[in-house]
Amino acid sequence: MAMVCLTDFEEYAKEHLSKATWDYYAAGADDCCTRDDNLLAFKRIRLRPRILRDVSVSDTRTTVQGMEISFPVGVAPTAFHCLAWHEGEVATARAAESVNTCYITSTYSTCSVEEIAAAAPGGYRWFQLYVYRDRKLSELIVQRVESLGYKALVLTVDVPYTGKRRNDIRNQFKLPPHLKVKNFEGMFQQETGAPEEYGIPANTLDPSISWKDVSWLQSITRLPVIIKGILTKEDAELAVEHGVQGVIVSNHGGRQLDGGPASIDALSEIVDAVQGRIEVYVDGGIRTGSDVLKALALGARCVFIGRPVVWGLAYKGEEGVREVLQILNDEFRLSMTLSGCRNVGEINRNLIQVSKL
Numbered sequence: 001m002a003m004v005c006l007t008d009f010e011e012y013a014k015e016h017l018s019k020a021t022w023d024y025y026a027a028g029a030d031d032c033c034t035r036d037d038n039l040l041a042f043k044r045i046r047l048r049p050r051i052l053r054d055v056s057v058s059d060t061r062t063t064v065q066g067m068e069i070s071f072p073v074g075v076a077p078t079a080f081h082c083l084a085w086h087e088g089e090v091a092t093a094r095a096a097e098s099v100n101t102c103y104i105t106s107t108y109s110t111c112s113v114e115e116i117a118a119a120a121p122g123g124y125r126w127f128q129l130y131v132y133r134d135r136k137l138s139e140l141i142v143q144r145v146e147s148l149g150y151k152a153l154v155l156t157v158d159v160p161y162t163g164k165r166r167n168d169i170r171n172q173f174k175l176p177p178h179l180k181v182k183n184f185e186g187m188f189q190q191e192t193g194a195p196e197e198y199g200i201p202a203n204t205l206d207p208s209i210s211w212k213d214v215s216w217l218q219s220i221t222r223l224p225v226i227i228k229g230i231l232t233k234e235d236a237e238l239a240v241e242h243g244v245q246g247v248i249v250s251n252h253g254g255r256q257l258d259g260g261p262a263s264i265d266a267l268s269e270i271v272d273a274v275q276g277r278i279e280v281y282v283d284g285g286i287r288t289g290s291d292v293l294k295a296l297a298l299g300a301r302c303v304f305i306g307r308p309v310v311w312g313l314a315y316k317g318e319e320g321v322r323e324v325l326q327i328l329n330d331e332f333r334l335s336m337t338l339s340g341c342r343n344v345g346e347i348n349r350n351l352i353q354v355s356k357l
């Protein structure tokens with residue numbers, strides 16, 4: 001079957017993954033309004049293409065945190081890749097390395113950070129971090145990823161508690177016994193019979209985290225800290241004040257607070273608030289090259305994709321993820337040139353119809 005666009009991978013994954021696994025990745029919180037709006041919001045935005053600009057030569061390269069990537073699409077952190085493909089995150093890491101883009105590995109990976117680093121030694125990786133009640137656990141994983149050459153910490157701040165995902169509750173979804181959250185094997189202290197979420201002890205994440213924990217994290221690492229889960233200008237301003245190096249505008253794929261804004265709708269106010277002092281990235285609802293173009297036109301340095309990567313894995317492992325990324329890059333190049341831009345430096349807000357902002 002020839003895969004033409006990202007939704008082809010979605011259909012394949014829906015057909016081939018177990019229902020519980022499909023439901024887990026597809027899940028949004030509550031009524032899924034925010035999850036669905038992540039996609040719809042992109043479709044409401046209209047472009048203002050320019051013409052007769054000689055787009056015979058084009059270049060999709062950009063930099064994030066000073067590192068060159070071949071196009072402005074990276075891999076967002078999603079959990080448990082071995083559910084979708086037996087090699088799990090190792091396959092994802094190899095695919096991201098082969099197309100020279102950034103992969104944010106999930107804390108809840110089913111391969112360890114060591115296995116992922118060894119599988120794609122030349123890959124550009126950031127690590128997604130949660131703050132645990134037991135700070136020692138967070139500290140240990142920070143030390144491990146630093147020594148393995150991960151290049152940034154992506155502190156995810158929108159999960160003080162896990163959002164209510166109805167099908168996961170109905171399915172009593174949890175990792176099957178042969179799969180483990182490899183980064184923490186044997187490290188979570190739990191009493192027999194203690195409550196679990198997805199097979200992970202339920203009370204490990206610290207809901208009391210606040211801005212002072214951002215400072216704490218900066219005090220124990222020399223890596224850049226990027227905050228994921230920012231949706232307002234007020235919090236973007238605080239992020240800058242706290243000296244972080246970037247923010248990811250994200251609502252966690254609509255899996256946490258339902259009723260919050262689509263990520264792309266929150267982007268402009270955050271870009272305006274930070275005024276170029278730090279890089280701003282966005283994830284949520286990106287399915288086509290023109291979505292990437294719109295996000296860049298609204299000020300994102302780069303976008304990250306989550307669910308489409310899992311669909312690629314379900315389709316053909318490493319090769320499937322590579323295909324997903326390549327299709328998106330091809331579409332992005334086409335949209336960029338059809339709108340009169342030869343490179344990412346020429347993309348700006350003039351491309352967006354103001355009445356649609």
Ligand code: HOC
Pocket residue numbers: 078079108159162197198200201202205252255
């Ligand atoms: C025990 C807490 O990113 C998701 C994951 C977060 C899982 C938290 C699990 O499913 O959205």
